[in-house]
Every structure is written in C-alpha cells, then in structure tokens.
Amino acid sequence: MDVDGDDETGFRPLFDGRTLDGWLPAPRVYGSVRPGGPMLAAVSDHPLPDPAEAAAHAAVWRVEDGAIVGEQDAPGSGFGGYLVSEEAFGDFELRLQMKPDWPADTGVMVRRLRDSWEGLQVLVDHRRSGSIGGFYGNGLAGFHAVPFAIDAGLDGDGRPDRLVQQDPATSVEPITPEKRALLARAGDADAFLAAWRFGDWNDLRVRCVGALPVLTTWVNDVLVAELDVAAITWPGFDAEAVLDVLGPRGHIAFEVHDNDPLLGEERWGVGAACRWRDVRLRDLSG
Template identity: 45%
Template sequence: MSPIRWPGRKMPDTRGESAPVALPTPLLRPAAAAGPDGLAGWHRTARVPVPRWPGAEEPDRDSEAFQRAALNTARWSREGDVITSSQEPPGSGLGGYLVSDAAYDDFEFEIDVWPDWPADTGILVRATPDGTRGFQILLDHRKSGNIGGFFGNGIGSFHAIAFTLDAERDGDTVRLIAEDPATTLEPMTADKPALLAETATVSEFLAAWNPSGWNRVSIRCEGTYPVITTWINGVRIARLDTGTLEHPHYDREAVAKLLGERGHIALEVHDHDARMGVDRWGADAVVRWRNPRITEL
C-alpha cells in the first residue's frame, strides 16, 4: 500500500465518500477540574487476566498473580499537557489502563505519543469499562513489537500485523529498524498480515516514525463490526475489517454482544510475563501522551 498523507485533521474516508467531520473534543478537562493526579475524564483500572475470547476459560481470580495485579493500576500522572505512564512501582512488572469515562460508537481519535524503549503499550477502542477487553491498536515499542497493527484483547487474541521491529542504539538515541526474523522473540507467521484489509510496508512505517520525539497516532473506528484504520504522523499504516475478519478464536457476533456498539478508549501499561519479562517494559521506561482529541462521526 502506498502511504497516504493526511492533510490537516480530516482523514481519508474509508467508505469511499467524503463525510463531514465535527469539531474535535478534548478528552482532558482543565487540571483545575481534575483530581489529585490531574486526570479528569479518565479512570484508572488494573490490568488483570481475562478470557482470551468470549466463552474461553476464565482466569483463576483467587490466584496470587491475579490478586496482585488487581491491586495495581500502574502510574498515571499529568504535568501541564503531558500524561506520563509507567509501571508502579517502576520495574514491578505490573500494568494498568487509563480508560475514558465516556463511551463512543463511531469516531476519529488522535493522540501524541512518545514512548521509551522498551515499552509495550497500546490504545484499546470499543473497550469494556475496565479497559481489559476490546480492539487494541498496538504501540509495542520493543523488540518484536509492531506499531499501528491490531490485537484482539479478550476478543480472540488475534494478531493482525505486517511487520515486527527492533532498534539500534546510539547512546540514549534509539532508531527503529525492521527486525531480523532469526532474532525474534515473537515470530511473524503468515496468518498475521493476512488478517489485514490494508497495510503499509515496514519501510513506509519507518519513514513516518519519529524516533526521538512525539508521534501523532490517528484512529478511525466505525460500524457495528468496526472497520478500524490507523495513521502515524499522517501516513496510513493499517486497516482492519472486523466484519470480515476470519480467525479461529474470533466470533464477530459474540464480540459485538460483549462490547456493544459503544465502547471506551483505554491507554495501556503492559505487565511483564515469563516469556519477555523486562524486554516487554524496561525497568525505568515511561510513555508520554498528550493532546488526546476525539471527533464523533
């Protein structure tokens, strides 16, 4: 797919005809209206295990690991216009979500992000009120990660991605590169790109990504079985049609019943796991966010 530039704030309409775009609404109210962490309009939740898809095995809620995760919501703080997220305490391996109080059906969402390396984060849309289940737009800024693709959080565990990433370091500077498959922590299999309706190449993504500062992430989500499109700095990266998505553990009717036509937006701090550990989220890593804005369609 050739990269498509996004002039101004109006994204290409994936339905093939121009649609009017309403004035965007900030998702953060002034700090004076917020609580002690400055995060009005959002609520923090724990990143606990959930069934991998509707009807799958339930997690053991009495386990020590579940109880430990349930008591933690990660660290979210606001200073000026910037939200900073990290594990709490740093390096603990415990994650969490920051979830919008409001729910949305069809919308365009924009936010600036500046992640450290490694930091495994993402944005869930049509998410449940606790943020744990929904369609995740990946911002996996770590080895074997993907940015702009999709994962089915608790709705099928599908990976819809076309490339994986690695990094080269020069002191504190990190430059993203295409991953060498021989060194991967999470193999790219043929079924993953096949799930996408459209995709950019890794070269197109790397040309768009700013390795040392802010990146504008833009998401369009529309439909009962949503078509979700992502842009990075105005370059279209991927499109997922969940109405035609075929995956062994994805049932569109069951997912639609679980999530409904309106859902929340959730920002993620990932936890550690036995397979990746600190390669998933560095001990001192943070992710910075700013300027979240939504336009309802």
C-alpha cells in the same frame, strides 16, 4: 475513504492537559480468552500476575508537562494497568500524540469494556518484536493483525536511537502470513520507519467505524494498517459473539503492560513510561 490528516474540524479534547478528569485508572487483570471461552490464566503457557497483587500495584497515571504519563507501580514491579475513559464512543476518529520510552509495551484500546479487559487494541509496542499501529484482540481470541515487526537500531555507543524492521527469523513474536493476511490494508515498513521520530513525539490517528468496526491507523500521516473486524478469520474468533460482548460503543483506554517470562524487562523497562498528549476525538456516528 481516508480522512484528511490536516482537517481538525469537529474535534473536541478528551484530555484537558492538567488533570485526569474524565479518566479512570484500572489494573491490568486478565479475563477470558474469548467470549464464552476459558479464562486466560487456565490455558496460558506461563503464569499470569495474581489478580489481587495486580490490583494492589496497578499502573500509576499522572499529568506532567501537559501530558498523561503512565508507569509501573513501583518501577520494575512488573505489574501493569489501564487509564480508561469515563465516556463511551461509537464511530469516531481519534487523534493524539504519543511518546513511549524504549522499551515500553503500551497501546490504545477502543471499544473497550469499562470494567474488564475485552476490547480492540491499537498496538504501540515500542520494544523488540513490537508493532506500532497494528491490532490485537484483548479477550477476543487474541487475534494479532500486524504488517511488520520493529526493533531498535543502536548508535556507536550501543544505545537505541532509531527503529528498524526486525528480521522475522529473530523475532520472538514472528509476523506470520496469517497475521498479515488479517489486514485489509498493510502499510509499508520503510515509510513508517522513515516517519518515526525516535525519542520524540509522534502523531497517531485512529478511525473506528461500524458496529463491528473497520479500524484504520496512521502514524505521522503514514498509513500503517486497516482491519475489518467483521471479516476476521482466526482460531476461536466469533464475530457475532464479539459484537454481543462489545456492542457498538465502548471506551478508550491507554495501557501500561505487565512483564512476563517471554520478554521480561524487554517488554517494559525499569523506570520506563508512556506519554500521551493532545488527545482529541471527532464523532463520526452521525
């Protein structure tokens, strides 16, 4: 059952608007492809960042004008990172506001392990061929469950000023039937695009319920996607192994992605930032 988007009963802040108390910075360092599987670096089609360099240049996180801001260190370095909650959570509804630059490949992880990259990611891929509100399995066989792909529309001077749906024929990460079929519910692209406020703050709502959770996302009160993790059928995905690794509780984390040969600076532009504010959570475990 959907939760009323206007009901703020029972929510508590996870960010005080002034400091990063309760949050831990971490480098974006890759682990195994799936529980018990090979390391991603051993099977990746392109080289991954050196772990020592990634740790030395982990993303920079600060508070500015009441918002968490995440950037690459240094701008254009190509290295990413996470900001991880000290607290772990079971079933919950998370609400926040987000304002990513274009292009900025970011996201919100839930049920994440504190000290390694495994977890369930709500995508905020604000870039060509991206998804906002879809899902990815970090270290969980890399499942990609998304309803549609986005790109930027351009104004008369060639500057991005809105989101548009990307033509699947030109996508570098095409939305295949297999990706869309993972979703228990898939939102309407036109409704999402009409609701998105380009260059401004947008509301994200995430519900996470169950040991292997059902994840549901809304952007500006428009349903984007729902995924039943226990029902995933994807190459290499083993639900029991995932539950053994993640457990029924985990951390929340914000992401600054690293660059790669596939997208380069189209994944994270030089000087780009992601921003998060009004981060609050309601416990649904009881």
